[in-house]
Amino acid sequence: MVLPAHGGQPGRIAASFGMEVKGKVYDFSANINPNGPPSWLSEQLPRLMEEVAYYPDPDYLEAYEALAKHEGMDPEQLLLTNGGAEAIFLITQLFLGKKALTINPTFTEYERACQAFNIGLTHLRLNQEFRFPVEAMAQVMPDVDVVFLCYPNNPTGTILPLTELEHLLKLGMEIGTTFVIDEAFVHFLFEEELSVKQLLAFYPNLIILRSLTKIFAIPGLRAGYMMASKDYIQKLKEKQPSWSVNGITANILPVLLSDKSYMAATKAWLEKECKKLAENLSALKFIHTVSSVNFYLLKDGERPDETEELFRFLVENHIIPRHTDNFKGLDGSYLRLAVRSAEENDYLLYVLRKWREAP
Numbered sequence: 001m002v003l004p005a006h007g008g009q010p011g012r013i014a015a016s017f018g019m020e021v022k023g024k025v026y027d028f029s030a031n032i033n034p035n036g037p038p039s040w041l042s043e044q045l046p047r048l049m050e051e052v053a054y055y056p057d058p059d060y061l062e063a064y065e066a067l068a069k070h071e072g073m074d075p076e077q078l079l080l081t082n083g084g085a086e087a088i089f090l091i092t093q094l095f096l097g098k099k100a101l102t103i104n105p106t107f108t109e110y111e112r113a114c115q116a117f118n119i120g121l122t123h124l125r126l127n128q129e130f131r132f133p134v135e136a137m138a139q140v141m142p143d144v145d146v147v148f149l150c151y152p153n154n155p156t157g158t159i160l161p162l163t164e165l166e167h168l169l170k171l172g173m174e175i176g177t178t179f180v181i182d183e184a185f186v187h188f189l190f191e192e193e194l195s196v197k198q199l200l201a202f203y204p205n206l207i208i209l210r211s212l213t214k215i216f217a218i219p220g221l222r223a224g225y226m227m228a229s230k231d232y233i234q235k236l237k238e239k240q241p242s243w244s245v246n247g248i249t250a251n252i253l254p255v256l257l258s259d260k261s262y263m264a265a266t267k268a269w270l271e272k273e274c275k276k277l278a279e280n281l282s283a284l285k286f287i288h289t290v291s292s293v294n295f296y297l298l299k300d301g302e303r304p305d306e307t308e309e310l311f312r313f314l315v316e317n318h319i320i321p322r323h324t325d326n327f328k329g330l331d332g333s334y335l336r337l338a339v340r341s342a343e344e345n346d347y348l349l350y351v352l353r354k355w356r357e358a359p
C-alpha cells in the first residue's frame with residue numbers, strides 16, 4: 001500500500017486503503033487552523049490580483065519592516081521564506097556533506113532535506129511518553145554538526161523543556177553544534193512565551209524557523225521566516241532563490257501579523273477543544289498524547305494493535321486521519337488527528353464511541 005507522505009489529501013488517503021468516501025469528508029489529516037484564512041483575505045483578493053502580474057520587491061522591504069516590528073528584532077536577523085519547508089531546505093545547504101541528528105518520530109522533511117544535500121543522519125528516539133532523551137542527545141552531539149528539533153514536535157505535540165534545551169545549547173556552543181528549532185506550530189501554543197526565541201540573544205548556534213501557513217490556514221499561499229544571528233541569516237540569504245516569497249504573501253504579511261483578533265479567536269477555540277477532547281478520549285479509554293498544540297496522537301487503549309482497523313472505521317465514517325507509517329518510531333502504531341472545529345470534534349467523538357461499542 002502506498003500512502004501519501006503528508007496529510008491534507010483526503011481522497012488519496014482513502015484511496016490508498018482501497019476506499020472511496022462519498023459525501024461530506026471530515027479531514028483530520030492536515031494540522032491546519034480549521035477557522036480558515038482570515039475573513040478579510042477573500043475581500044482583498046481583487047486588489048491582490050495586481051501582485052500576480054508583477055515581480056514582488058526582491059528585498060520585500062515592507063514585509064521585513066512589519067516582521068521586524070512584530071518580532072522586535074533587527075531585520076538583518078530575519079529571513080522571509082516560502083513557508084517552513086523552504087527554510088528547512090535552505091538550512092541543510094549550510095551543512096553539505098556534514099552530520100545531523102533528529103529525534104524520532106518527527107517531521108519527515110528534515111530527513112528528506114538531509115538526503116538531498118548528502119548529510120549523514122543519526123536518529124534517536126523519544127521515550128515511551130514521547131519525551132526527549134536529553135542525556136542520549138548530549139552524548140551523540142560531539143559527532144554531529146546540526147540537530148533538528150521540532151518544537152512542539154510534529155506528530156506528538158510534545159515539547160523539550162526550555163531548561164533542558166538550554167543545557168544542550170550550551171554544550172553545542174562548546175563543541176560547535178548548531179540547533180535548528182522548528183517552531184512551525186509555536187503560534188498555536190497556549191503559552192507562546194515558551195518559544196525558544198528568548199534564547200536567541202545568548203546562543204549564536206541557534207536557528208529558529210517558523211511557519212505562518214498553518215496558523216493562518218494559507219497552505220496555497222505559504223509563508224514562513226527564520227530568526228538567527230546576522231551571520232547565519234546572511235549565509236542563508238545567499239542560498240535563497242530571488243522572489244522566493246510570492247507577491248500576495250509579501251503584500252498581506254503586515255496585515256496577517258497584526259491580526260490580533262484572529263489569533264485570540266484561534267487560541268480560545270483551541271484551548272476549549274483540546275480540553276474537551278482530552279477529557280472525552282480518556283473517558284473512552286483511548287491513548288492520546290497530551291499535546292500543547294492543534295494535533296495529537298491516538299490509539300485505542302483497549303485494542304492497541306488495531307490501529308489499521310480503527311483507521312478504516314474512521315474512513316468508512318467519513319473521517320480522514322493522518323497515518324503514521326512514515327514517522328520513524330511510530331510505524332503506523334498511532335493515528336495523528338488534527339484538532340478541528342467544535343462540530344467536527346463532536347462528530348469524531350461520536351464515531352469513536354460507535355467504535356468502542358462495536359462488537
Ligand SMILES: Cc1ncc(COP(=O)(O)O)c(C=O)c1O
Nearest residue numbers: 083084085107154184211213224
Ligand atoms: C513541523 C513542520 N515544519 C515545517 C512545515 C512546513 O511548513 P510550511 O507549510 O509553512 O512550508 C510543516 C508542515 O507540515 C511542519 O509540520
